[in-house]
Amino acid sequence: MQYKTRDHLVTATYRVNFQVLKSDRFVLLGASGCGKSTLLKAVGGYMMPTEGEIRLKGVPVRGPGPDRMMVFQEFDQLLPWKTVKENVMFALEASGKLKGRAAEDKAMQYIEKVNLADFANNYPHTLSGGMKQRVAIARGMAMEPDILLMDAPQDAG
Ligand SMILES: Nc1ncnc2c1ncn2[C@@H]1O[C@H](COP(=O)(O)OP(=O)(O)OP(=O)(O)O)[C@@H](O)[C@H]1O
Ligand SMILES: [Mg+2]
Structure with a gap:
């Protein structure tokens, strides 16, 4: 996941791969700024991945x-x-x-x-x-x- 700012390209997450199954409680832990919110927003459909794909029940996420x-x-x-x-x-x-x-x-x-x-x-x-x-x-x-x-x-x- 990347953010484009006026003069920067920020790579917030890079090649993250995980699977969450029904009734799982999946927790993302990491230092401040490591990309947790970014990843969550991508799963929510509020941001699109720069590469790769997020699938829900096999169907790619295209929006919220x-x-x-x-x-x-x-x-x-x-x-x-x-x-x-x-x-x-x-x-x-x-x-x-x-x-x-x-x-x-x-x-x-x-x-x-x-x-x-x-x-x-x-x-x-x-x-x-x-x-x-x-x-x-x-x-x-x-x-x-x-x-x-x-x-x-x-x-x-
Ligand atoms: N809108 C944005 N534009 C540019 N860069 C951003 C933007 N939002 C986040 N970033 C950058 O992306 C990186 C990840 O941010 P993110 O908010 O995902 O971190 P986080 O793991 O949720 O941190 P925290 O634990 O503090 O909530 C940080 O380096 C941050 O500066
Ligand atoms: Mg956060």
Whole structure:
């Protein structure tokens, strides 16, 4: 994976090869800047590999999709004008997976899983960084994707 900047070509990862099987918990560990987020973004379909291929169930990844939910490391990923519950419901409704009461029940089920039931009606700006990341984790899990990509979930406590 490479980044092209104005006067540099940054090779963030080089010839990485691994396979993840169903129900695996696969962890990427390495020093800061070694390319973990880059690799995760590539699996999420947000970046294309310079060479080689990423396949999901044998099919090459061409872009993001609801089969790969991603919890990002570095930016505010919740909709600030929606509550915790509405943020989780939004993913379910926008993707057409569930709506109304069914979306609300599913959202609450996963919000409880990440211990945020008491904050379901809070807005993101009233939460800590780790709490916001837990909301993003609940949102990802609620979609019940093939793969949940979590960047630095240890920050979520
Ligand atoms: N948008 C970008 N443009 C140019 N270079 C980038 C960009 N994003 C990351 N890089 C470079 O790619 C390399 C890998 O970055 P990456 O964010 O994948 O590291 P990381 O392993 O996730 O680090 P950390 O543990 O600090 O989160 C670094 O050298 C970084 O400077
Ligand atoms: Mg990172």
